[in-house]
Amino acid sequence: MRFGEQLRSSMIKDFFWHYIAYEDLKDALKTQFVSEPTPENPKPARKPWTEEDEKRFISLLESELDKVFTFQKIKSNEIIHRIQSSERDVNDVVSRLEGPRGGRPTDEDFLLLEADLSDVIADVHDLAKFTQLNYTGFQKIIKKHDKQTGWYLKPVFAARLNAKPFFKDNYDAFVVKLSRLYDLVRTKGNPVTGDSAAGGAQQNFIRQTTKYWVHRDNITELKLIILKHLPVLVFNPSKEFEEKDSAISSIYYDNPETWELYKGRLKKTEGAEAIRLRWYGGMENDQIFVERKTHREDWTGEKSVKARFPTKEKYVNDFLSGKRTVESVFEKMRKDGKKSESQIADWEQLACEIQYRGFTRKLVPVVRTFYHRTAFQLPGDARVRISLDTELSMIREDNLDGRRRAGDNWRRMDIGIDFPFSQLPPEDITRFPYAVLEVKLQTQAGQEPPQWIRDLTSSHLVEAVPKFSKFIHGCSTLFPDRIKLLPFWLPQMDVDIRKPVTRQFGIERPAHCSTSPSGSDDALDEYDTDDEREHARASRARDLSSEQITEPPLQTEGAVARNEGGGDPLFPEASGNALDIEERIAAQPLAGDDDYPLYDSEDETEDTSILEEARRIGGIHYWKKLAEHYGRSAGQLIIEALEALIPRPRPTRMSVEGTGGIIIMGTGRRTVKRFIAPKGKRIHVPVRVEPKVYFAAERTFLSWLEFSIILGSIAATLLNFGQDSVTFASSWMFTVLASLALLYSLVLYVWRVDKIRKRRDVKRVYHEKWGPTILCLGLLAAVLVNFGLRIRNSELINDEDGRQPGRHGYL
Secondary structure, eight states: HHHHHHOOOOOOGGGGGOOHHHHHHHHHOOOOOOOOOSSSSSSBBBBBOOOHHHHHHHHHHHHHHHHHHHHHHHHHHHHHHHHHHHHHHHHHHHHHGGGGGGSOOOOOHHHHHHHHHOOOOOHHHHHHHHHHHHHHHHHHHHHHHHHHHHHOOHHHHHHHHHSOOOOOOOOHHHEEEEHHHHHHHTTTTTTOOOOOOOSTTTTTTTTTTEEEOGGGGHHHHHHHHHHHOOOOOOOOOOOOEEEEEEEEEEEEEEETTOOOOHHHHHTTOOEEEEEEEEEEEETTTTTEEEEEEEOOGGTOOOOOOEEEEEEEHHHHHHHHHHEEEEEEHHHHHHTOOOOOOHHHHHHHHHHHHHHHHHHHTTTTTEEEEEEEEEEEEEEEEEEEEEEEEEEEEEEOOOOOOOSSSSTTSSSSSSOOOOTOTTTOOOOGGEEEESSEEEEEOOTTTTOOOOOOOHHTTTTTTOETTTTHHHHHHHHHHHHHHTEEETTTTTTTEEEEEOOOSSSSOOOOOTSOOOBBTTTTTTGGGOOOOOHHHHHHHHHHHHHHHHHSSSSSOOOOOOOOOOOOOOOOOTTTSSSSOOOHHHHHTTTTTTTTOOOTTTTEEEESSSSSHHHHHHHHHHHHHHHHHHHHHHHHHHHHHHHHHHHHSSSSOOOOOOOOTTTEEEEEEESOOOEEEOOOTTTTEEOOOOOOOOHHHHHHHHHHHHHHHHHHHHHHHHHHHHHHHHOOOOHHHHHHHHHHHHHHHHHHHHHHHHHHHHHHHTTTTHHHHHHSHHHHHHHHHHHHHHHHHHHHHHHHHHHHHHHHHOOHHHHOOOO
């Protein structure tokens, strides 16, 4: 969608006069025509951009910036006063709960308070949208100015924006305060209480977690929607909220030679681990959590678990290097007696295992992740927990390229929590463009998640990204020369995840105070004078005329192939982000027989990695592998050439858009975009393999073997008891057919087991159309040949009888 159209459709009528005059600024970029337009030359050349034109444009731009900045500050202060007023009203009503019966508040009192808070929440939402739209408008018009005029205004105007930073207001303080007030009103003065401390009393976490990406434009709206159902989890309610309170930093460890932890987490192998050290708040925080996340496959009957124990920052280096024993780490804790002996024993066991793995696997710090987390959860109740991570950054912690980032310390000390970490060079940091939403549920078997969560995760505000990992993304982007296996989402980072609104979902005002877009019919009623109404009518007429000549809006492509409505992998029956990436495409008949319709790797059969390994070993082994590689390539080329020469019906090729976009006809418009791995790298698409898949392949082989034995037995019987040439020929046909079936099934079984072991999602692993077809045709041919030979032989005998009637006589 063009920004001008987006701006017009998103305007709020109460803020109509305070938005950036984007169309006026666009008109100001147009100089006069050199000559008057004529029918022969309707678009003559324009005069060159002059210094006077630049001064006029900058003056208009400055006035627009002043207008937006002033209104944003006034509206922000107004919201602060409204929150303070609502807080006094809520405290007054809640204080009356302990009063005499006649003075106790009624349900109507709480309903009025809830409506008032809902109105304030809508104001925060509208102001956030207003700020985002105007900031985008300034960026767009500056880009258009630099492109059209050749005068570069962006560096200069960036300083003006920083001088009037209307876009830098943080609404988290509003969200936290509104969450507390709304929770008080929703529970009628009896909020749920419990342990909200970081980590609390829970050290082992088992949850069903689904992850989503959230575009920056939708972050504030998403927070405001969630706080109406779950309160913001505040670790220290007695302390005023500060931005650093929501900061979370983690140091991930791995072996930079083998990257075994990275590969294990990416491939989701059974028992794959991630080891990290985490702290909350600033660098001055002395409490460090040592954590280990262990992945368990579903078929094991166990759940993936995160276990951790706390320690002091001053002990971390000695603990990791082995200078400090596990017993000494928990010695003071055991003397204090604040923790039970069983809990300390569990922590000691975990610490021993992590310390041992650090030594044996030569683990060193590689990546730091930083983000601000807003967690929504009832205190002490972890059944439903939603967290939203914003300002996500991944930072290098290694010393691999000769730079002493962390040195001998367990973390680098030249940075803290000062996002966006402008002091770091670009090669040391990756700033993730989206927020990450995690929905964590602890529901009993057969229990449905709350309806509001189902609506949220199927809405246009989120994009489901199954198995997303901050650690995996950080390693794959910060170490491009060392990481060859890429996660499936990495090639999609340049695709816009924003989706059109498919149904009414979002922040709604109470019925008595509704707002509407500026394009509605009653928008003109709010203007005080006839001149204002006339100006608004003219502006709307200009907007309508410009809409008639603009191109129709393009459908925004999501990060994956997406239908109009999508669905959700957590709730398959919900409308929105229906299935995860593999299931969405597998459900559609795409052209071709590719293993992965969405992804193209340089070498899907892993020949490249095998050759690289053989090259390092050298000698005869390398030349053998090289000969096998060229032999396979030559054989494949010969097969493709023969297939091209053989006359056969060929499918009609579907239309292709751009570079690999395929239009799939169905219930809605579906666009499939192919993502190609960079040279020398492969894309890993997660494929879950359970033991029953191996057993199914083995049972299939045994079924083929049983059938081959039956055919062989038939052939042996015919060969042993037959006395004529027809029986002899039939026995040979059945023998050949049984042998071919046996060899085919053996090769297919070995091939399938190899693909399953490598977790390759290949169609023939689960479906084989040629083998049974050829076998049935072979059996039919054998039977028909047998009957044909038997009939022919009978005719020959009859002919002989006719020529020699005296031998057998006549009836």
